[in-house]
Amino acid sequence: MYLMEEAKADLVMVQPDLAATDELLALAARDGDDAAFEEILDRHRRRVARIIGRFFDRPERIEDVLQEVFTKAYFGLVDYSPDRGKSFSAWLSRVAINACYDELRRTKRRPEGSIVDLAADEREWLGAQLSNRTSAGEAESTLISRDLANKLLARLSSDDRIVLILLDAEEMTVAEIADVLGWKISKVKVRAHRARKSLRLVLGEYL
Amino acid sequence: MKTDDNRLDELTRIVARGGGAGDSELERIASAPFFNARVRARIEAERKSREAERGGWLVTLFVAWRAVAVLLVVTVATAAAYWISRTPDSRKAEARTSDDVSRVVAGGTCALSARDECAISREEGRATLFADEGGKTQK
Numbered sequence: 001m002y003l004m005e006e007a008k009a010d011l012v013m014v015q016p017d018l019a020a021t022d023e024l025l026a027l028a029a030r031d032g033d034d035a036a037f038e039e040i041l042d043r044h045r046r047r048v049a050r051i052i053g054r055f056f057d058r059p060e061r062i063e064d065v066l067q068e069v070f071t072k073a074y075f076g077l078v079d080y081s082p083d084r085g086k087s088f089s090a091w092l093s094r095v096a097i098n099a100c101y102d103e104l105r106r107t108k109r110r111p112e113g114s115i116v117d118l119a120a121d122e123r124e125w126l127g128a129q130l131s132n133r134t135s136a137g138e139a140e141s142t143l144i145s146r147d148l149a150n151k152l153l154a155r156l157s158s159d160d161r162i163v164l165i166l167l168d169a170e171e172m173t174v175a176e177i178a179d180v181l182g183w184k185i186s187k188v189k190v191r192a193h194r195a196r197k198s199l200r201l202v203l204g205e206y207l
Numbered sequence: 208m209k210t211d212d213n214r215l216d217e218l219t220r221i222v223a224r225g226g227g228a229g230d231s232e233l234e235r236i237a238s239a240p241f242f243n244a245r246v247r248a249r250i251e252a253e254r255k256s257r258e259a260e261r262g263g264w265l266v267t268l269f270v271a272w273r274a275v276a277v278l279l280v281v282t283v284a285t286a287a288a289y290w291i292s293r294t295p296d297s298r299k300a301e302a303r304t305s306d307d308v309s310r311v312v313a314g315g316t317c318a319l320s321a322r323d324e325c326a327i328s329r330e331e332g333r334a335t336l337f338a339d340e341g342g343k344t345q346k
Contacts, residue, residue: 038243041246045237045242046233046237048237049234049236049237050233053228054226055227056228057226058228059228059235059236062232062233062236066236066237066242067246067249068249071246071249071253074246075253075257145221145225146225146229148222148225149222149223149224149225150227152222153222153223153226164223165226165227167223168219168220168223168224169226169227196219199222200216203218203219204215
């Protein structure tokens with residue numbers, strides 16, 4: 001602890017450089033060092049944007065949540081302590097995931113079970129995927145699947161959606177998800193099961 | 208059927224991984240030139256909002272404390288005024304009134320009571336009897 005304080009004092013005196021760890025920068029930023037917070041922003045904004053980009057597709061929304069995450073992190077730095085065993089990166093990811101969850105809960109979800117708003121090429125792509133055929137080029141296929149995936153995911157509740165994305169896209173374990181969201185492990189499992197069931201229901205119509 | 212199930216599971220994972228925004232879009236957002244300045248502005252706005260909120264609470268708390276203090280002073284003043292207005296004469300008058308009342312109540316009780324202290328004495332009984340007989344004799 002003493003060494004940490006000493007290192008922090010050194011850090012405040014000199015400009016943050018690449019050698020400074022995230023944890024030291026966070027402590028300096030917590031004590032009002034603006035340059036340290038700028039360094040944190042520069043280091044982590046791409047990674048945080050990628051996390052947010054898993055949940056949302058509209059650029060303005062992603063940017064808004066990205067700003068929200070760093071604002072929350074700034075005011076939440078008073079609660080951050082490297083002594084608790086969590087890296088700053090993990091702590092920031094937790095802030096980002098919870099900000100995404102809050103934003104998902106604010107969003108009105110689309111009605112379940114309806115696939116009428118799928119475009120013809122999306123239906124074709126979905127049918128091809130289900131029957132193991134390839135219908136379009138790789139790049140086009142990726143674009144179609146992203147749009148289609150967003151439409152399908154929009155039908156899930158915020159709880160189901162966040163669990164499914166963290167499990168399958170972020171490849172987190174059930175225990176990690178429970179820890180990040182502050183849920184019980186049983187709740188995460190139930191939500192994951194429900195989310196898969198809902199998606200299978202919609203996809204099953206094409207089989 | 209087993210193949211369909213596996214395919215559906217696989218596709219569910221593809222959907223979960225495939226949602227969201229593209230990498231190029233995310234890179235553009237994250238490397239926006241004034242991103243840091245926008246975050247700074249948002250932090251300042253949030254700070255002001257929190258300070259205003261905290262100030263609002265303090266004002267409410269201050270008003271509530273003043274209201275409680277004023278109520279306390281009014282209560283004490285009312286009680287003091289009541290005690291001061293009670294002069295010794297009024298206290299005596301109050302005591303007399305209560306004695307009269309008890310006497311009336313006691314008399315009323317005696318009229319209906321068979322207790323010893325309420326009983327008529329032998330002399331009183333005789334006097335009443337002779338007075339009645341004397342009256343008849345005179346007639």
